[in-house]
Amino acid sequence: MSHLIENMAYVGIMPWHGLGSRLTEKQPLEVWQREAGMNWKIQESPVHFKADKVGALGTIHSFPEQKVLYRSDTKAALSVVSQRYQVVQPREVLEFYRDLTDVSGYELETAGVLKGGRKFWALARTGQSAALKGNDEVNGYLLLATSCDGTLATTATPTTVRVVCNNTLAIALDGTTRAIKVPHSTRFDPQAVKNQLGIAVSQWDGFMYRMRALSERKVQWHEAMGFFMNVLCNTASDSPIPEVIPNERALRRVQYLYEGAGRGATMPSANGTAWGLLNAVTEYVDHERRARSIEYRMDSAWFGQGAIIKQRALSAALQLVA
Incomplete structure (x- = not known):
C-alpha cells in the first residue's frame, strides 16, 4: 500500500478507491480506532x-x-x-459519530489516515436514501475530516454516493456546499457542529429534488460539449483553478463515459440527461483522473482540486434546469 495512506478500514462492499481492511458491521468505535490506524495521539x-x-x-x-x-x-x-494551532485528535473524529451511531441510526462505513497522519477522516451513512427513475439509488453520508498540517480545516460535509458507480458528491444548494468548517485557530466543538449540521442534513430532500430534475432534463450534443468544456477546461473567467490549454484527454474521457461507457450511464436517469453529464465528471474525478496513485486521487476527490471540479460540474448542471 502506498505511503500516502497510513491505514484505513471499511464495512460492506469495498470503497470506490479500492483500499482498506474490511470489518464486520456494528463494530464499536474502539475497534474502528484500532483497525483504521487512528489509535495514536x-x-x-x-x-x-x-x-x-x-x-x-x-x-x-x-x-x-x-x-x-x-x-x-x-x-x-x-x-x-x-502556538495558537488547535489540534483535533484522530480519536475525536471517530468520537464525533458515537451518539450519531448509537441514537440517530448512522453507520460508519470507512475511516482512515492519509499522508502518514497529517490528514484523517471518517465517513458514515446517514440512512437517507432516494431513487431516481430506473431505480438509480443515491445514499446520504456525512464525512468528517481534518488535518494537523494546516491544509484542511476540521470539516463536516454532507455527501452523496451514487450506488451503481460509487461516485461521491458533496451536497450543495444555491452554488455553495453545506460543509461546516472549523478553522484550527478555534477549538473544535462537536456539539456545535452537529447543531449546524442538523440544518444541512435536513436539506437532503431539496437536494434530491434538484437531482431528479437533472435526471429529467434531456440535453443536446452541443449542450453536452459546452458543459464539459466549461467544467474541465475552465472557460469561465472566474474559475478558481484556471487552465490555459484545454484538457483534451479529460474531454475525450468524460464524453466516452457519458455516451455509455460510464457505470450507470445507460440507466434511464442518466442516458442523455444532465444527471448523466454530472456523473460522467464525478466518475472521471473519483476513478480515472490522472494522479500519482489511487490515494492521491482520493485525497483530491474529497479535499482538493478534484472536489472543486465536481462542485463546478454540479453548478453547471443545475444551471441547465434553472
Missing part, C-alpha cells in the same frame, strides 16, 4: 534550532512562536504550526 514539542556553532554541537535556541506536532506511536514529525 498528536503530541506537541517546542521548536528548537541550532546556531552559533561551537565545536561539534553549536548553541541550541528556542522559537516559542511555533511548535512541532508529532505522532505518539512512531514519534514521526507531522508539521510545524503556530
Whole structure:
C-alpha cells in the first residue's frame, strides 16, 4: 500500500478507491480506532534550532512562536504550526459519530489516515436514501475530516454516493456546499457542529429534488460539449483553478463515459440527461483522473482540486434546469 495512506478500514462492499481492511458491521468505535490506524495521539514539542556553532554541537535556541506536532506511536514529525494551532485528535473524529451511531441510526462505513497522519477522516451513512427513475439509488453520508498540517480545516460535509458507480458528491444548494468548517485557530466543538449540521442534513430532500430534475432534463450534443468544456477546461473567467490549454484527454474521457461507457450511464436517469453529464465528471474525478496513485486521487476527490471540479460540474448542471 502506498505511503500516502497510513491505514484505513471499511464495512460492506469495498470503497470506490479500492483500499482498506474490511470489518464486520456494528463494530464499536474502539475497534474502528484500532483497525483504521487512528489509535495514536498528536503530541506537541517546542521548536528548537541550532546556531552559533561551537565545536561539534553549536548553541541550541528556542522559537516559542511555533511548535512541532508529532505522532505518539512512531514519534514521526507531522508539521510545524503556530502556538495558537488547535489540534483535533484522530480519536475525536471517530468520537464525533458515537451518539450519531448509537441514537440517530448512522453507520460508519470507512475511516482512515492519509499522508502518514497529517490528514484523517471518517465517513458514515446517514440512512437517507432516494431513487431516481430506473431505480438509480443515491445514499446520504456525512464525512468528517481534518488535518494537523494546516491544509484542511476540521470539516463536516454532507455527501452523496451514487450506488451503481460509487461516485461521491458533496451536497450543495444555491452554488455553495453545506460543509461546516472549523478553522484550527478555534477549538473544535462537536456539539456545535452537529447543531449546524442538523440544518444541512435536513436539506437532503431539496437536494434530491434538484437531482431528479437533472435526471429529467434531456440535453443536446452541443449542450453536452459546452458543459464539459466549461467544467474541465475552465472557460469561465472566474474559475478558481484556471487552465490555459484545454484538457483534451479529460474531454475525450468524460464524453466516452457519458455516451455509455460510464457505470450507470445507460440507466434511464442518466442516458442523455444532465444527471448523466454530472456523473460522467464525478466518475472521471473519483476513478480515472490522472494522479500519482489511487490515494492521491482520493485525497483530491474529497479535499482538493478534484472536489472543486465536481462542485463546478454540479453548478453547471443545475444551471441547465434553472
